[in-house]
Amino acid sequence: MNRIVRAFGALLLSVTVAGPLVTSGGVSAAQDDPEDLGVVDDTTYQSPQFDFEITWDGDWEVDEDGLESNEDDGLDRLSLGNDELSATFQTIFVLAGEETVEEYRERLLEFREDLYDDLEVIDETEEDDAATLLYSFVEGDFTYINYAEVRLSSDDSVFQVVELGAWEDTRDDAFDAAQDEIEVEGDAPFVLTDEFPQLDADGTPIADETPESDETPESDVDPDQAELGLVSESEYDSPQYDVDVEWPEELSLSDGDDPLVSDEEDGDDVLRLQGTDDEFIVLVRSFPANDAVPGDGVAFYTGDYADEWEEFEVLLEDSDDDSGGIVVQLVNDSGADVVQYIEIITAEDGDVLVEVILTTSPNNLEAAVEAVQDLQVNGDPIFRTFEPEEVLDAA
Numbered sequence: 001m002n003r004i005v006r007a008f009g010a011l012l013l014s015v016t017v018a019g020p021l022v023t024s025g026g027v028s029a030a031q032d033d034p035e036d037l038g039v040v041d042d043t044t045y046q047s048p049q050f051d052f053e054i055t056w057d058g059d060w061e062v063d064e065d066g067l068e069s070n071e072d073d074g075l076d077r078l079s080l081g082n083d084e085l086s087a088t089f090q091t092i093f094v095l096a097g098e099e100t101v102e103e104y105r106e107r108l109l110e111f112r113e114d115l116y117d118d119l120e121v122i123d124e125t126e127e128d129d130a131a132t133l134l135y136s137f138v139e140g141d142f143t144y145i146n147y148a149e150v151r152l153s154s155d156d157s158v159f160q161v162v163e164l165g166a167w168e169d170t171r172d173d174a175f176d177a178a179q180d181e182i183e184v185e186g187d188a189p190f191v192l193t194d195e196f197p198q199l200d201a202d203g204t205p206i207a208d209e210t211p212e213s214d215e216t217p218e219s220d221v222d223p224d225q226a227e228l229g230l231v232s233e234s235e236y237d238s239p240q241y242d243v244d245v246e247w248p249e250e251l252s253l254s255d256g257d258d259p260l261v262s263d264e265e266d267g268d269d270v271l272r273l274q275g276t277d278d279e280f281i282v283l284v285r286s287f288p289a290n291d292a293v294p295g296d297g298v299a300f301y302t303g304d305y306a307d308e309w310e311e312f313e314v315l316l317e318d319s320d321d322d323s324g325g326i327v328v329q330l331v332n333d334s335g336a337d338v339v340q341y342i343e344i345i346t347a348e349d350g351d352v353l354v355e356v357i358l359t360t361s362p363n364n365l366e367a368a369v370e371a372v373q374d375l376q377v378n379g380d381p382i383f384r385t386f387e388p389e390e391v392l393d394a395a
Contacts, residue, residue: 037067038076047076050093050158058181059084065255066090080182087166087174089182091189094159096152104159105131105150112137112146123197129156134197145171149192162189164196171196225253228260229269236260236284238269241352243286244378250276250371273375280360280368282375289346289353294324297344297355301326316394318385322346325385327394329362339365339395343382356382365395 038048039062045054048069059082066079066088074095081088099107105124113119116137122145123134129152136145148163162184166174175196179188221230229236230253236245239262253259254272261270271284298319306312309330316327324344332338339362345354354377360368369388373381383391 034062034064034067037069038078039067045078047078047093049074049076050153052076052093052158052160052185054078054091054182054184056080056182058082058177060089060177060181063088082174082177085166085170085174085177087164087170087177089178089189090161090163090165091184092159092161092163094161096157096159099159101129101131101150101152101159102126104161105133105148108148108150108161109133109135125192127192130192132192132197143168145196147171147175147190147193147197149190151191160184164190166196225260228262229271230260236271238262238271238286240264240267240269241286242348242378243269243352243354245271245284246376247273247282248371248374251282251375252276254281275360275368275371279364280358280371282372283355283357283359284377285355285357286347286352287355289351292353293319293321293350294344294346294353295319297342297353298324298326301328301342316386316390319344320385323384325383327386327391329395337362341369341391343385345377345382345384347378362395366392 036048038045040046042062043056045062046052047054049071060080061082063079063081066077068075068077070076076093077090079088079090094104096104109121112135116139119135119137121133121135123132125132131150133148133150134145136143138144144165145168146163146165148161151160151162152158153160164171164175164178172195175190179190179194182189221232227239229239231237233252234247234249237243238245251273254274256272256274258270259272261268263269267288269286273282273284274280298317302314302317306314306328309332311331313329314326315329316325318325323346326342327339328342329337329339339360341358343356345356346352347354356375356377358368358372369391373383373388375382386394
């Protein structure tokens with residue numbers, strides 16, 4: 001058993017952390033439905049905490065990744081995207097507290113600087129109970145220009161931030177579209193200017209080439225993530241081992257903590273993915289076998305791992321020399337029913353083991369299994385011990 005625990009014991013933390021993401025409703029608190037975050041319909045938003053209404057038409061669509069309602073921070077956020085103009089509109093409502101608009105603008109700037117290493121402030125202004133920020137940043141080969149206004153509500157209790165970002169070539173048209181097609185409490189969103197602020201005579205460093213509005217800018221992998229194995233938005237190479245993972249567009253890199261880990265001391269390389277609708281998560285861990293085989297992994301899950309949960313049922317299990325699979329159902333620490341499909345795969349002639357762990361709710365299992373059928377490890381699908389239909393039938 002020491003050999004098994006040595007190879008598989010580190011997984012207890014990985015999976016125990018992953019499990020509580022799924023609640024009884026099938027999504028976590030950080031994965032609320034758009035309706036819970038203020039989206040009324042395809043053209044209307046109502047701030048959940050402050051009741052401000054935003055409406056829109058034209059080519060603007062809700063960007064669900066930019067939706068947020070955080071009661072602890074007293075903050076509501078809506079993002080709209082316009083693919084035709086390569087533009088993003090964002091509004092933030094946040095409790096004002098003791099800060100001035102200038103102080104909150106500086107806090108907003110600090111947050112933006114954390115996001116964009118090469119951010120350059122072009123202009124800042126203040127007037128009455130409002131402040132503005134104009135800045136640029138480079139992504140790939142292209143420069144983006146963003147303009148933001150920070151204003152106080154009529155009762156001075158809430159900061160309202162409206163921000164528009166676009167490519168250099170589309171910013172003027174994007175501003176006009178935002179003013180004509182978006183309303184905040186019945187008025188145009190920007191009140192301090194009638195046009196997108198122009199650059200100073202010296203301008204700002206603009207990339208040599210600006211894409212046409214129907215082009216997509218190059219997507220460069222973050223250097224830190226590249227060091228941890230990320231090759232592209234759909235491919236990963238384990239830094240320590242000969243393990244390649246590719247996934248379809250239905251999956252993306254997890255937006256939670258530590259989506260990529262490479263721990264040379266423990267010998268673990270970890271990749272975390274999530275479904276596009278956050279209805280499931282996938283953990284891929286590569287580690288030294290230490291003479292363990294897939295059957296040892298199956299034994300670990302039916303033994304030590306099972307003991308971690310009060311309610312735990314093994315629905316399906318099997319293994320051979322090349323792989324092992326297990327389907328389990330458990331009740332996690334949040335009281336939610338969770339289904340996990342775990343596949344253990346050999347690599348590097350058996351010297352390395354790869355664990356692929358799909359975690360979801362029973363209601364989402366069919367959609368999750370369908371989505372991960374095209375997830376591949378070293379060129380082959382992850383369903384090696386059981387066919388997808390067998391997993392679904394067992395659960």
